[in-house]
Amino acid sequence: MKLPAIKGFDEQAFNKYLKNTGWLMFGKLLSLLASFIITRYLGPDLFGDLSFALALVTITGAVGALGLDSFIIRAIIHEPAKRDEILGTALWLRLVVNFLLIPITLGIYLLYQHFSKNPGETLILLVALLTLTSLLKSFNVIDSYFQSQVQSKYVVHVQNICLVISAVIKVLVVSYGLPLVYIVMAYVFDAFILAVGLIFIYKNKGLSIFNWTFNKARATELLHQSFPLILSAVMVSVYMKIDALMLKQVSSKAVGIYSAAASLSEAWFFIPTAIITSVFPAIINARKTDLLRYEKRLGNLYDLLVYISLPVAVFISFFANFIIHIIFANKFEGAGTMLSIHIWSGLFVFLGVASSQYLLAEGYTKISFYRTATGAVINILLNLWLIPKYAGVGASIATLIACMVSTFYLLLIPKTRKQGIMMLKSLFLVSAFQKILKR
Numbered sequence: 001m002k003l004p005a006i007k008g009f010d011e012q013a014f015n016k017y018l019k020n021t022g023w024l025m026f027g028k029l030l031s032l033l034a035s036f037i038i039t040r041y042l043g044p045d046l047f048g049d050l051s052f053a054l055a056l057v058t059i060t061g062a063v064g065a066l067g068l069d070s071f072i073i074r075a076i077i078h079e080p081a082k083r084d085e086i087l088g089t090a091l092w093l094r095l096v097v098n099f100l101l102i103p104i105t106l107g108i109y110l111l112y113q114h115f116s117k118n119p120g121e122t123l124i125l126l127v128a129l130l131t132l133t134s135l136l137k138s139f140n141v142i143d144s145y146f147q148s149q150v151q152s153k154y155v156v157h158v159q160n161i162c163l164v165i166s167a168v169i170k171v172l173v174v175s176y177g178l179p180l181v182y183i184v185m186a187y188v189f190d191a192f193i194l195a196v197g198l199i200f201i202y203k204n205k206g207l208s209i210f211n212w213t214f215n216k217a218r219a220t221e222l223l224h225q226s227f228p229l230i231l232s233a234v235m236v237s238v239y240m241k242i243d244a245l246m247l248k249q250v251s252s253k254a255v256g257i258y259s260a261a262a263s264l265s266e267a268w269f270f271i272p273t274a275i276i277t278s279v280f281p282a283i284i285n286a287r288k289t290d291l292l293r294y295e296k297r298l299g300n301l302y303d304l305l306v307y308i309s310l311p312v313a314v315f316i317s318f319f320a321n322f323i324i325h326i327i328f329a330n331k332f333e334g335a336g337t338m339l340s341i342h343i344w345s346g347l348f349v350f351l352g353v354a355s356s357q358y359l360l361a362e363g364y365t366k367i368s369f370y371r372t373a374t375g376a377v378i379n380i381l382l383n384l385w386l387i388p389k390y391a392g393v394g395a396s397i398a399t400l401i402a403c404m405v406s407t408f409y410l411l412l413i414p415k416t417r418k419q420g421i422m423m424l425k426s427l428f429l430v431s432a433f434q435k436i437l438k439r
Helices: 011-020 022-065 069-078 080-115 124-148 152-175 180-204 216-247 252-265 270-289 291-328 335-342 345-362 365-412 414-427 430-438
Strands: none
Touching (some): 022 080, 022 124, 022 180, 022 216, 022 291, 069 080, 069 216, 080 124, 124 152, 152 180, 216 252, 252 291, 252 335, 252 365, 270 291, 270 345, 291 335, 291 345, 335 365, 345 365, 345 414, 365 414, 414 430
């Protein structure tokens, strides 16, 4: 079977990359299946508690990643002899920051609980356990090393092995009817075995993390370069996860129903990343040699992402209630309506992921931050207005509008307006209609 490619790209290389991501997609689907089993098992109230704790840790954990990945890759490519210094410095930075974030996250939760109109049962143990996942994810610097060597397939194999083990453990937890805390412990174990797996494959290549060193000057350089991306990552986490925190003011059940719909809507968001990773080197090469081809390739990429996301959004909108009923039975009443709205945010997320790479390639990191911050602020303001009136439906509408505004923020900036117009043309299928008219 021939996979769809993008006009103007090396089709053979594109198809080869997408075939290589087959195992990654298998792992994602397996993980998705396990999460659906857990969601159905917990029901809206307990799943709401889990979703709230995960959302809080995701937002604070965005700081712990330090936005270092792309800079680690670039540094190793440019200075391969400094590999141990680069990786060691990045690891220690992440470990220290994530360790400090544990009490900070717990403090934020306790403040939230203190001022909450609907505190419910304390989730301090769940939050405390989940902060350990962020600490263990510090070892993802090893993934950056393999990306720098164009050897990501080794990491994918480890991830899939971990996902299989994780899925089996979670199914066993459900089978034995164990309480929520055991599911949270399974999340921590996921992060632990992935960290061990990454260390193992690194060692298997004849390398050792014990040779890594810390360099203060390198640390300062990395933090200086990545600081705008740290802020952007936090803003992304805020405007993707803040709704769960704000819905908790309504009830845990409201969080659970909305999160069930959102998890389905966001289940396939890894696809644009896979596509963009496969074609962006070609786009960057075109920028160096032929600006016209560079812009054309970006336009073709936007077209492809809309061709993928638009039919899915239409299909899910029509069958949302049926899909929710099949997957979750009758436990999540109202999630179908939320899903039919939330799924449309995928169009803007897909275009946003692609245009974020454009901003990175052009060095517009401040614009990237400002547009993400704008999306976060709009999402918070809309949630404050809509959640008290419409609960999860209001949160779905807020997410959709925030994603749309964030993506097309580029229209407001003169030097990026052309990209915004290109995305608008793709969204309204201008190229497709032009081809039809030419026939």
